[in-house]
Amino acid sequence: MTNIFGLNLDELTSLITSLKLPKFRAKQIIEWMYLKHAISFEQMTNLSKDLREKLSQEFTINRAKSWDRLDSADGKTTKFLLQFGDGIGVETVLMRQSYGNSICVSSQAGCNMGCTFCASTLHGMARNLSTGEILAQAMYIQELLNKTGEQINNIVIMGSGEPMLNYDNVLKFIRLVHEPHCLNLGYRNITISTSGIVPGIEKLAKENIPITLSISLHAPNNELRTSLMPINKRYPLEEVIKAAVNYADITKRRVTYEYILIDKYNDNIAEAQELCHLLKNQLANINLIPINPVKERNFNRPSISRIKTFAKYLNDHHITATIRQEMGTDINAACGQLRNKHL
Numbered sequence: 001m002t003n004i005f006g007l008n009l010d011e012l013t014s015l016i017t018s019l020k021l022p023k024f025r026a027k028q029i030i031e032w033m034y035l036k037h038a039i040s041f042e043q044m045t046n047l048s049k050d051l052r053e054k055l056s057q058e059f060t061i062n063r064a065k066s067w068d069r070l071d072s073a074d075g076k077t078t079k080f081l082l083q084f085g086d087g088i089g090v091e092t093v094l095m096r097q098s099y100g101n102s103i104c105v106s107s108q109a110g111c112n113m114g115c116t117f118c119a120s121t122l123h124g125m126a127r128n129l130s131t132g133e134i135l136a137q138a139m140y141i142q143e144l145l146n147k148t149g150e151q152i153n154n155i156v157i158m159g160s161g162e163p164m165l166n167y168d169n170v171l172k173f174i175r176l177v178h179e180p181h182c183l184n185l186g187y188r189n190i191t192i193s194t195s196g197i198v199p200g201i202e203k204l205a206k207e208n209i210p211i212t213l214s215i216s217l218h219a220p221n222n223e224l225r226t227s228l229m230p231i232n233k234r235y236p237l238e239e240v241i242k243a244a245v246n247y248a249d250i251t252k253r254r255v256t257y258e259y260i261l262i263d264k265y266n267d268n269i270a271e272a273q274e275l276c277h278l279l280k281n282q283l284a285n286i287n288l289i290p291i292n293p294v295k296e297r298n299f300n301r302p303s304i305s306r307i308k309t310f311a312k313y314l315n316d317h318h319i320t321a322t323i324r325q326e327m328g329t330d331i332n333a334a335c336g337q338l339r340n341k342h343l
Contacts, residue, residue, distance in 0.1 A: 001057075001058060001059055001060045002015065002058065002059050002060070003059070003060045003061070003062045003132060004029070004033070004059045004060070004061060005033060005060075005061045005062055005063055005132040005135070005136065006130055006131040006132020006133070006134075006135050006136075006172075006173075006176070007030075007131075007132075008172065008175070008176050008179070009026060009027065009030055009179070009181065012026040012029060012030055013026040015059070016029070019054070019058065021051075025047070025051075027181070028044070028046060028047065029041075029044065029047075029055070030181050030182075031181050032044045033061060034139070034181055034182040034183075035181060035182075037139065037142075037143045037146075038061070039061050039063060040056070040061065041053075041055045041056045041059075041061075042056070062084070062085055062132065062136075063136045063139065063140070064082035064083065064084055064090075064133070064136040064137065064140050065082065065083050065084075066080065066081075066082060066083075066140075067081040067082060067083040067089050068080075068081040069081070075096070076095065076096045076097070077093065077094070077095050077096070078093070078094045079091060079092075079093050079094075080092045080093070080094070080137075080140065080141070082136070082137060082140060084133055084136075088109045088126055088127065089109070090106040090109050090129065090133070090137065090159070090160065091106055091159055091160055092104065092105055092106065092137040092138075092140065092141065092159065093159070094141050094144075097325075099153070099154075100153025100154060101141075101145060101150055101151065101152050101153050101154070102152075102153065102154040102155070102156060103137070103138060103141050103152055103154070103155055103156070104155075104156045104157075104158050104159050105134055105137040105138060105155060105156075105157055105158075105159050106129065106134075106137065106159030106160040106161050107128075107129055107134060107157055107159065107160075107161040107162070107163040107166045107169070107170050108125050108126075108127070108128050108129055108160060108161025108162065108165070108166055109125065109126040109127055109128075109129060109160070109161070110123055110124055110125040110126045110160060110161070111124075111125050111160050111161045111162060112124050112125040112162075113162050113195050113229070113230070113231055114229075114230045114231070115195065115216075115228060115229050115230075115231075116227070116228050116229075116299075117218075117228060117260055117262065117291060117299050120160040120161070125161065128161075128165075128166040128169060129161070129166065129169065130169055131169045131172040131173050131176065134157075134169065134170065134173040135173055135176060135177070135182075137159075138152060138155060138177060138183065142183065151183075152183060152185065153185075153189060154185075154189045154190070154191070155177065155185060155189065155190050155191070156190075156191040156192075156193065156214075157170060157173075157174075157190070157191065157192045157193060158191065158192075158193040158214065162194065162195055162197060163192050163193065163194060163200075164194045164197035164199075164200025164201070164204075165197060165200070167200055167203065170192065171204075171207065174187070174190055174192070174209065174211060175209070177190070178190075178209075187209045187210050187211050188210055188211070188212070190211045190212070191211065191212040191213075191214050191256070192204070192211055192212070192213060192214065193214040193215070193216060193258065194213070194214070194215055194216065195215075195216045195229055195231050196215055196216065196217075196229070196231060196232070196235050196240040196243075197231070197235065198235045198239050198240060198243045201213065201215075201240075201243040201244065201246075201247055202243055202246065202247075204247065205243075205246055205247040205250045205251060206250070210251055210252075210253055211253075212253060212254070212255075212256060213244065213247050213251075213253065213255050213256070214255075214256040214257075214258055214287070215240060215244055215255060215256070215257050215258065216229065216258045216260075217240075217257040217258060217259050217286075218258070218259055218260050218266065219237075219266050219271070220237075220266075220271050220274035220275040220277075220278050221237065221274055222236050222237050222238075224266055224271070225237055228260075228262075228266070237278075241278065241279075244257075244282075244284070245282060248282065248283040248284065249283075252283075253283075254283050254284060254285060255282070255283065255284040255285075256284070256285055256286075256287050257279065257284060257285070257286045257287065258287050258289060259275070259286050259287065259288050259289065260289045260290075260291050261288055261289065261290050261291060261301075261302050261306075261307055261310060262291050262299045262300070262301075262302070263291075263299070263300040263301060263302040263303070263306065264300075264302075265299065267302045267306050267307070267310050269309070269310075269313060271310075272310050272313040272314055273313075275314060275319065276313075276314060276317040276318075276319050279319055280318075280319075284320075285319075285320040285321065285322065286314060286319060286320065286321040286322070287321075287322060287324050288307065288310065288311055288321055288322065288323045288324060289324045290302060290307055290323070290324075290326070307323060308323075311323055
């Protein structure tokens with residue numbers, strides 16, 4: 001049977017009309033799935049019993065089940081490990097912030113980018129996630145928020161995996177959550193993060209959707225970046241920056257560069273100076289992220305003094321830099337850590 005969870009209205013309409021049913025039935029079903037969180041046709045009470053039985057013989061509504069959950073002591077961060085029908089688990093994080101509820105979703109189960117500081121890469125990538133599986137992460141959290149009358153305000157596609165290597169499913173997810181019959185989320189409230197897959201950045205720039213592009217930079221020169229991110233060998237720094245500048249020019253959206261600070265590795269004033277030269281006059285900002293150490297990796301967190309000194313140098317030289325508000329450090333909220341515990 002066909003799983004219809006994750007289909008958009010056009011796709012579902014095509015399936016419904018192939019059964020000789022009227023088009024309006026697709027709109028009813030999609031609202032039950034995405035607005036009322038129905039997990040079976042039996043719950044769709046404005047459909048006749050015969051129709052519900054017919055649909056249940058043709059289609060399934062497969063979502064995600066809870067596998068594990070961790071809540072931070074301050075109550076602001078919750079990390080979920082969700083499981084799909086084939087046993088694959090993926091991580092999703094809810095962050096309760098002053099400006100609203102943000103969620104971080106995964107685009108792949110695991111990751112094969114090989115970044116040397118990240119837990120997601122330790123077991124490689126199992127597979128891409130479907131549009132429905134990415135959506136299921138968001139819907140799982142939205143259903144929980146419904147109990148307190150809250151909603152998801154921001155989505156970052158920054159969990160495990162490289163979104164640009166699952167481009168079609170990720171883009172369908174972005175367009176779907178924007179729809180009023182789904183999460184009705186503004187495109188400007190969606191951020192996609194990439195390790196620097198240049199063809200994906202170039203393709204996204206032409207989609208005419210004003211989402212925020214976030215690029216994992218983590219180093220200001222090729223030698224250092226390659227040591228942290230092997231993908232830099234394929235898409236070197238100069239090509240990544242060129243693609244980012246092009247994205248900002250086309251979309252008029254400020255690009256965010258993510259920069260993990262690793263003690264005495266890439267947090268020296270020398271690197272800050274190189275960053276200033278690299279990003280001069282760009283429509284961009286830098287998000288500084290003190291590393292959340294992974295026990296399998298041999299990297300340490302800088303002192304508060306080193307973090308602030310690095311940030312101050314950038315800002316003093318007209319590069320907008322902020323230090324990311326830390327959330328969930330007590331529950332190992334960095335990508336991959338909870339999933340790895342169950343592997």
